[in-house]
Amino acid sequence: MIIVLRSGATDAEVEAVCRRIEAMGYRAHTIRGEVRTVIGAVGDDRGKERLRSLESIEYVEAVTPILQPFKLASREVKREATTVPVKGITIGGERLVVMAGPCSVESREQVLEVAMRVKAAGATVLRGGAFKPRTSPYAFQGLEEEGLKYLDEARRETGLPIVTEVMEPDKVDVVAEHADVLQIGARNVQNFSLLRRVAETRKPVLLKRGMSTTIQEWLLSAEYVLAGGNPHVILCERGIRTFEPTTRFTLDLNAIPVVKKLSHLPIVVDPSHGTGHWEYVEAMALAAIAAGADGLIIEVHPKPEDALSDGPQSLKPDRFAKVMERIARVAEAVGRRL
Amino acid sequence: MIIVLRSGATDAEVEAVCRRIEAMGYRAHTIRGEVRTVIGAVGDDRGKERLRSLESIEYVEAVTPILQPFKLASREVKREATTVPVKGITIGGERLVVMAGPCSVESREQVLEVAMRVKAAGATVLRGGAFKPRTSPYAFQGLEEEGLKYLDEARRETGLPIVTEVMEPDKVDVVAEHADVLQIGARNVQNFSLLRRVAETRKPVLLKRGMSTTIQEWLLSAEYVLAGGNPHVILCERGIRTFEPTTRFTLDLNAIPVVKKLSHLPIVVDPSHGTGHWEYVEAMALAAIAAGADGLIIEVHPKPEDALSDGPQSLKPDRFAKVMERIARVAEAVGRRL
Amino acid sequence: MIIVLRSGATDAEVEAVCRRIEAMGYRAHTIRGEVRTVIGAVGDDRGKERLRSLESIEYVEAVTPILQPFKLASREVKREATTVPVKGITIGGERLVVMAGPCSVESREQVLEVAMRVKAAGATVLRGGAFKPRTSPYAFQGLEEEGLKYLDEARRETGLPIVTEVMEPDKVDVVAEHADVLQIGARNVQNFSLLRRVAETRKPVLLKRGMSTTIQEWLLSAEYVLAGGNPHVILCERGIRTFEPTTRFTLDLNAIPVVKKLSHLPIVVDPSHGTGHWEYVEAMALAAIAAGADGLIIEVHPKPEDALSDGPQSLKPDRFAKVMERIARVAEAVGRRL
Amino acid sequence: MIIVLRSGATDAEVEAVCRRIEAMGYRAHTIRGEVRTVIGAVGDDRGKERLRSLESIEYVEAVTPILQPFKLASREVKREATTVPVKGITIGGERLVVMAGPCSVESREQVLEVAMRVKAAGATVLRGGAFKPRTSPYAFQGLEEEGLKYLDEARRETGLPIVTEVMEPDKVDVVAEHADVLQIGARNVQNFSLLRRVAETRKPVLLKRGMSTTIQEWLLSAEYVLAGGNPHVILCERGIRTFEPTTRFTLDLNAIPVVKKLSHLPIVVDPSHGTGHWEYVEAMALAAIAAGADGLIIEVHPKPEDALSDGPQSLKPDRFAKVMERIARVAEAVGRRL
DSSP: OEEEEOTTOOHHHHHHHHHHHHHTTOEEEEEEOSSOEEEEEESOSTTGGGGGGGGGSTTEEEEEOOSOSOSTTBTTTOOSOOOEEETTEEETSSBOEEEEEOSBOOOHHHHHHHHHHHHHHTOOEEEOBSSOOOSSTTSOOOOTHHHHHHHHHHHHHHOOOEEEEOOSGGGHHHHHHHOSEEEEOGGGTTOHHHHHHHHHHOOOEEEEOOTTOOHHHHHHHHHHHHHTTOOOEEEEEOOBOOSOOSSSSBOOTTHHHHHHHHBOSOEEEOHHHHHSSHHHHHHHHHHHHHTTOSEEEEEBOSOGGGOSSOGGGOBOHHHHHHHHHHHHHHHHHTTOBO | OEEEEOTTOOHHHHHHHHHHHHHTTOEEEEEEOSSOEEEEEESOSTTGGGGGGGGGSTTEEEEEOOSOSOSTTBTTTOOSOOOEEETTEEETSSBOEEEEEOSBOOOHHHHHHHHHHHHHHTOOEEEOBSSOOOSSTTSOOOOTHHHHHHHHHHHHHHOOOEEEEOOSGGGHHHHHHHOSEEEEOGGGTTOHHHHHHHHHHOOOEEEEOOTTOOHHHHHHHHHHHHHTTOOOEEEEEOOBOOSOOSSSSBOOTTHHHHHHHHBOSOEEEOHHHHHSSHHHHHHHHHHHHHTTOSEEEEEBOSOGGGOSSOGGGOBOHHHHHHHHHHHHHHHHHTTOBO | OEEEEOTTOOHHHHHHHHHHHHHTTOEEEEEEOSSOEEEEEESOSTTGGGGGGGGGSTTEEEEEOOSOSOSTTBTTTOOSOOOEEETTEEETSSBOEEEEEOSBOOOHHHHHHHHHHHHHHTOOEEEOBSSOOOSSTTSOOOOTHHHHHHHHHHHHHHOOOEEEEOOSGGGHHHHHHHOSEEEEOGGGTTOHHHHHHHHHHOOOEEEEOOTTOOHHHHHHHHHHHHHTTOOOEEEEEOOBOOSOOSSSSBOOTTHHHHHHHHBOSOEEEOHHHHHSSHHHHHHHHHHHHHTTOSEEEEEBOSOGGGOSSOGGGOBOHHHHHHHHHHHHHHHHHTTOBO | OEEEEOTTOOHHHHHHHHHHHHHTTOEEEEEEOSSOEEEEEESOSTTGGGGGGGGGSTTEEEEEOOSOSOSTTBTTTOOSOOOEEETTEEETSSBOEEEEEOSBOOOHHHHHHHHHHHHHHTOOEEEOBSSOOOSSTTSOOOOTHHHHHHHHHHHHHHOOOEEEEOOSGGGHHHHHHHOSEEEEOGGGTTOHHHHHHHHHHOSOEEEEOOTTOOHHHHHHHHHHHHHTTOOOEEEEEOOBOOSOOSSSSBOOTTHHHHHHHHBOSOEEEOHHHHHSSHHHHHHHHHHHHHTTOSEEEEEBOSOGGGOSSOGGGOBOHHHHHHHHHHHHHHHHHTTOBO
């Protein structure tokens, strides 16, 4: 931490801050500039967050952290890339993962049809929501446990592992019984009780970035899972909230190289939620792969115009198959493959 | 809903969209413009959200809602302002409510001291966090149930009702046993499972706006509580995330007149989290009252420089007392009182 | 400047950075932490911006400034508040300034009528746009020089000084001939050529904040005018761009206490552009005064529904008069007056 | 335009709005819903912006445009893609354009060295700033006309056409004398006087998106140039301002498919300014090409650590050459070539 004093701070004030820093167990290292004095606090990082309270002292201007606050998620602690094994496939390796399927599980027929179509097109994981977080209490809330059963059946039929969302700590056990990957949705990225509970399952976790979560906060949410003993975290960029209205969110592909620099965790991209319009999904899927993403999660629906949720952003199976061909070409251009 | 067709849509395409709208149970009303055709879908609003899926049709340009999607929270459904009774005080009436206290309950002594000081200064509700949602797993996570007991004791000593946060559905019962108002934090504003559970308690709910929640989404979260049978919702503006770094968040006071126009629910403002710096709390507290807020929630700590959380934004009790005097004057200028 | 090295930087690398810092004329002061080394660069601040380029060195993690980059605009350089004299009135003193008038000058009759009405209600400066920056080339672009003449006439009739916008360096002379205060619009806040030209006139400058300008950048734009020899700068907060769609912009009242802390310059607030809706103007005007603003700029139009620009955010004269009464009461509550 | 009335609007009020719409020269088409009445205004679009003022009527809830407000920039008006010829190369065709060079022209030697290096690596246009818009008045402001002469010399030596920024109307002629493409910087995207002047030159214009400009506003700025008689507009996405601090801006690649849908104009991407860090440039350059961009503009500097501006985001020539090889592979994967 760097503690910046107000200009004109007296020697006694500098001294007082140093004493406080030392009382908290750090060494204080003072640099006197021409206008201001700054003090570096040196020592074990774990508890340094507490030093921020020094900012409430009248002659302290600011307290600025130097280190990233996450540890287990950090590339500095673990240099080699993490891979997450999911039923025989590996996420984060040379091969890309493509998770595909409907936004919501709507019926047995729907999910079975989509599962077969996306498998045929080359997808390796089936997505589908049984518990749905909906902005409005009057919108379709998902088939819940019935939906999980249809997903089970789709896995039996196709062999595709399942990723599905869990929304509350109490449902973690039941969802974990059916799912191969537990999805934490964007709105729950800082639901810390839920993060602690999914950590306990030791199952792979797909952790979506919140719509206004900084990358640092997102990695701290990953840290909750890692610190809870579960190393199997897959990050998922799905768009952030900005002022631009032509897309539902602003898919932030910059997050890919940033995450790759700061962390060893694999990252996949959701161009369906990120853009909100099926017409933009292909371009952003290709871009994500070119930028170095480890995979994609894409919404596919046999009849988007009848979908109970997120129809506008769903691809039809035929179009999805064509997009997969293009993904394969871009993957090869950057040294990856489907 | 207004369905806008692509320019050049054929008569058959217009006809096809009309048939779909009618199949969903609405009347279709076509307006042919010079460039485009738009179709209004008229009928019961509850399920109109489904019409959005029409946007996935290639010759549909956009589907635009006309009505606000919330009902029970709407000023159109209930014209007179809602007041929420909390142990003898009334939130949303002529008298303003001021909730004050520490960010976290840190010890019995701390919370008792603050409680007495803020009561002496004129606060009418005591705030204090026992369960703390912290961005980092390594930060202080709250005293949990022990903290609730200290709050109980502070209430017995001072008579001040208690507002404290609940973070997960499983803890709603234990928190509701001790709290007079259940706080839903900004990070849980779209934790729909939690919203449904606090609705069941019928206790007053302080619903903080999320850091990137639109006012419409926030009122839809209120709608979850209202639709669950609990009419006692108090909204709390606490800052949104923007590009500006000099404040921790951007406290959005515009939300006050907007909420007053759209909804009948009372709204209070949190200038402590909203700005993140004690020096800006007074100005924004006064501004909130002038803009028509029904009250404030302010962090007060006897020694902010030793606080376990949010020290930089906490007022010392003496300063809080002075701020209260100024609040009283501004309140009077706008026809309210403490 | 604080230069943070990558973890694992070697002694030779630390040494190399120090030598570069010294070659640029600064003293290098090294702090070795447990994980990282940071180096403070101490010396004259003016040219420190160049140190940022060190960030391009592979083993440098980040270069972080400690000081605010503006000088003449800074409260540290000039502690007492600046007041700007405008034809017998003083902006930035105990008395508040209220600038009012139409968005655009549309006709002689319109501007004369509004001028008399706002003067009667207590406004002390007349606003009105003759040169209009319009997002669309097909929108009304202003009456230009003809509009300036009508403003002249309105000043002669009412005695109110005039604030009007200047959009390009070449028009500064002609606008300065007619205007008492030169307005720099939000879209030109970083039009540095224009800032340099208005500095030369030595006339008061109303410098609007850009819709995505940080407060630091805004004060640096003010610094262009001050460094050009013109001390008469009035800042104007007018709303920033965020994700919230119910208001046209998000009026950022937090800017008031932040500017008052960082700078000695007066600040006024524009609730008309800031909210975009006449219904929200009163609440935000009162809030701005309570937060410590030195004045307001408000759009008033005799027939908003016929306005050639910004009708939705304009007050009718009668409503404006009522708002002025309420402003007077809040002003008094915070120790100011109209 | 769709005019939405408040719920409970009377027949007389509906009638009054219809009469106003008709008085403005449009046909009014009324749809009575269960809760609200909406009125469509049908007719020539050019002046429809004026209908927005109806929102100031007390019983009008909102006025919502249906059509995009730009015409000449619209894909609906011109279906085939526009190509812009620049000295023998074509921007917007199958071949990608790569513009490369230093942020600022700093010396004759620097610009000649970079020009030869980027040409050798396959760049087809040389970039370099002679007039520099700098946030701080104390930062290096560019070599101005001297810089233009060095660019001239670099063109003679290498044959590369030149793109360089023009910041004010008065300098358009002198810059146009030397430049092959006139760059309008992000801060000037709504400097309408400047847009009108560059339109008159009939030279190709590289129009950067502003840091908080919506895509619609950006295309309206393009419309100023097109409506001024200059069809040679190249759009350039360079990052928008969001809350995320790990990148200098958030490069918004979503803009590529959105622009391709809404407009026929070519679009290039600036990953250097967009991310602000050289380490992220390659990933985002590849992603831009995969997403369908027509080219790139990349900062290259022989010694970024000594650069007078934007050192942290500049590539060294060797790295640039390697990035070009990867760009070629991704280009081929999406059916384009360098």
